[in-house]
Amino acid sequence: MNLHLYDVIVRPVVSEKSTLLAEYENQYVFEVAPTANKIQIREAIETIFDVDVVKVRTMVMPAKRGQRGRKKYRRTSQWKKAIVTLAPGDSIDLFDQ
Amino acid sequence: MNIQTERLEDHTARLTVEIEATRFEKAKQQAARNISRKVNIPGFRKGKAPYRILANFVGEEAIVAEAVEQLGEDVYKSVLKESDVEVYGTAELEDFTLEPLPTFKFRVPLQPSIDLNDYRSVRLDYEEPVITDEDVDNAINSLLEQHAVIEDSQGPVQIGHRVTVDIHGVFVDEEQPDEDDTDEDHEAHDHEHDDVIDERLHEAPNYLLHRHDMQIILEADREIAPGFAKAMEGATLGELRTFELTYPDDDEEHGELAGRTVRFDVVVKKIENRTLPVLNDDFAARVTEQEDQPLTLLQLRMRIRENLEAAAEMDARSEYAWKVVDKIAEQATISYPEELVKDESNRLIDNAMRRMNISRDDYLRLTQQTEDDLLEQFHEPAIRSIQRGLVLREIIEREGIEITEDQLEKEIANFVVAQFGEEQAASFRTLFEDKAMRETMRTDLLQERVLDHIVAIAKGEAAQPQLTLEEEDEENEDENQVSIESEESEPVEDAEADTQGESE
Numbered sequence: 001m002n003l004h005l006y007d008v009i010v011r012p013v014v015s016e017k018s019t020l021l022a023e024y025e026n027q028y029v030f031e032v033a034p035t036a037n038k039i040q041i042r043e044a045i046e047t048i049f050d051v052d053v054v055k056v057r058t059m060v061m062p063a064k065r066g067q068r069g070r071k072k073y074r075r076t077s078q079w080k081k082a083i084v085t086l087a088p089g090d091s092i093d094l095f096d097q
Numbered sequence: 098m099n100i101q102t103e104r105l106e107d108h109t110a111r112l113t114v115e116i117e118a119t120r121f122e123k124a125k126q127q128a129a130r131n132i133s134r135k136v137n138i139p140g141f142r143k144g145k146a147p148y149r150i151l152a153n154f155v156g157e158e159a160i161v162a163e164a165v166e167q168l169g170e171d172v173y174k175s176v177l178k179e180s181d182v183e184v185y186g187t188a189e190l191e192d193f194t195l196e197p198l199p200t201f202k203f204r205v206p207l208q209p210s211i212d213l214n215d216y217r218s219v220r221l222d223y224e225e226p227v228i229t230d231e232d233v234d235n236a237i238n239s240l241l242e243q244h245a246v247i248e249d250s251q252g253p254v255q256i257g258h259r260v261t262v263d264i265h266g267v268f269v270d271e272e273q274p275d276e277d278d279t280d281e282d283h284e285a286h287d288h289e290h291d292d293v294i295d296e297r298l299h300e301a302p303n304y305l306l307h308r309h310d311m312q313i314i315l316e317a318d319r320e321i322a323p324g325f326a327k328a329m330e331g332a333t334l335g336e337l338r339t340f341e342l343t344y345p346d347d348d349e350e351h352g353e354l355a356g357r358t359v360r361f362d363v364v365v366k367k368i369e370n371r372t373l374p375v376l377n378d379d380f381a382a383r384v385t386e387q388e389d390q391p392l393t394l395l396q397l398r399m400r401i402r403e404n405l406e407a408a409a410e411m412d413a414r415s416e417y418a419w420k421v422v423d424k425i426a427e428q429a430t431i432s433y434p435e436e437l438v439k440d441e442s443n444r445l446i447d448n449a450m451r452r453m454n455i456s457r458d459d460y461l462r463l464t465q466q467t468e469d470d471l472l473e474q475f476h477e478p479a480i481r482s483i484q485r486g487l488v489l490r491e492i493i494e495r496e497g498i499e500i501t502e503d504q505l506e507k508e509i510a511n512f513v514v515a516q517f518g519e520e521q522a523a524s525f526r527t528l529f530e531d532k533a534m535r536e537t538m539r540t541d542l543l544q545e546r547v548l549d550h551i552v553a554i555a556k557g558e559a560a561q562p563q564l565t566l567e568e569e570d571e572e573n574e575d576e577n578q579v580s581i582e583s584e585e586s587e588p589v590e591d592a593e594a595d596t597q598g599e600s601e
Contacts, residue, residue: 015140019147 008044052087108432121199128163183208206434226409250370261367266305418548421555426484441479
């Protein structure tokens with residue numbers, strides 16, 4: 001696979017749910033490249049944030065279509081989400097940009 | 098909480114308040130919750146975003162601003178309780194600093210303060226108003242005119258006639274008169290002429306006046322413009338007369354019209370003959386026929402003179418009293434914040450607008466002024482009114498002037514009888530059961546009292562303030578009787594009161 005390390009992770013997912021997970025479960029949520037596998041994600045996170053990853057769960061979020069106006073559709077395409085569990089004591093500070 | 102008070106020049110105070118950092122931190126949290134309820138942050142339901150996310154999204158400054166606003170109110174309220182300043186109106190948050198401690202700086206207008214200084218030594222000469230024989234003659238003349246016999250007349254206009262005219266006066270000296278302003282124009286405006294605002298609009302700079310169905314008595318000594326009566330002489334019914342008249346340069350009566358030339362277009366619509374009654378005992382008896390004992394001419398003259406004197410006396414007295422108040426104000430040390438002046442100006446403006454029955458916006462539009470112009474205009478009167486009010490209030494307090502319930506009752510009873518007559522007094526009496534009415538009455542009475550007192554001071558007749566309360570009451574009652582006496586002579590002379598009104 002020629003997916004570069006820094007291309008694996010697309011963005012952190014900031015939402016109510018992800019904030020709660022980070023706060024109580026030490027789990028962090030990211031959108032990742034659709035082709036990335038768990039191993040690549042683990043490596044990327046460990047390298048970029050200098051933390052130990054205990055577990056990676058991934059899922060493919062379905063594309064969604066909602067109607068907006070008569071003829072136009074609002075679409076979101078399919079994407080891959082990863083929930084990364086860190087070793088106790090490690091944390092990622094994502095929101096202080 | 099640490100409060101420092103600092104008095105400033107313009108009768109305001111600066112309150113510097115330091116608060117604990119934790120308190121401010123709490124306020125920030127609360128502010129963040131408030132903001133998050135209003136802001137839509139993607140990924141979060143309203144009110145659910147945590148502080149950090151929110152700070153990123155709306156910025157720390159917004160949260161601080163919100164916190165300052167909310168905490169400011171709380172802090173201000175508790176400061177007012179703790180500090181000893183007497184505050185007038187609303188405070189203004191001047192400054193807020195975070196370091197080293199969160200510190201608020203408020204600028205608060207203070208209650209006006211007054212030091213009357215030696216107001217008891219204020220003296221002013223009182224000028225007795227003089228009623229001359231001429232004044233009496235004038236009053237009798239207008240009485241005659243009121244009872245004049247008016248008959249329609251067909252004939253040409255003569256001096257002394259009463260005419261009903263449509264009149265239109267245009268300045269023709271500076272601006273070019275509008276050539277269309279002829280008779281048709283009058284008709285075009287016919288339907289709108291009783292609209293006050295419309296009339297004002299017509300009085301644009303180059304109009305002197307524009308009136309329909311105006312009643313004019315053609316007499317040399319009360320004309321719209323000098324020579325008007327003469328110019329109208331000989332006009333017939335329905336005739337349109339156009340003529341130009343020039344006000345003399347040194348015309349004092351017409352003020353700013355002096356030296357201007359006006360072209361009048363006058364349409365005669367009605368001519369009436371006036372026959373004045375003969376001035377003799379019969380006339381006097383007729384004028385006073387409702388009375389038990391009709392008066393002779395001589396008695397009538399005396400009566401009129403008495404009334405004129407009483408009225409002039411009352412006017413002069415009140416004018417004098419206010420002059421004294423102004424003088425006391427002059428030598429007193431008065432300070433008040435600018436906010437008070439502004440509020441007072443607004444109050445005066447509102448009153449004036451209500452009297453003119455026009456809204457403030459309309460007025461501004463018509464006179465092409467801005468709000469600030471208007472406030473500026475009322476600046477001086479507002480200051481005077483504030484000073485007078487403060488002086489009165491302070492004197493009331495210093496002299497221990499008060500109105501007891503009994504006195505109020507008595508005054509109301511008098512007032513009702515004087516105003517509505519014996520028969521209806523009872524039914525109107527109930528009106529004054531209302532608390533607000535009583536208060537108004539009390540305020541009026543108090544003002545009357547204090548003015549009487551001030552007059553006494555300025556004439557050097559006032560007793561020393563170290564009176565016991567009883568004596569004070571007696572004194573007040575004496576004064577009260579004086580005013581009642583002058584009031585008692587009033588109801589008899591309704592007719593005269595009218596004539597005075599007209600001769601003005």
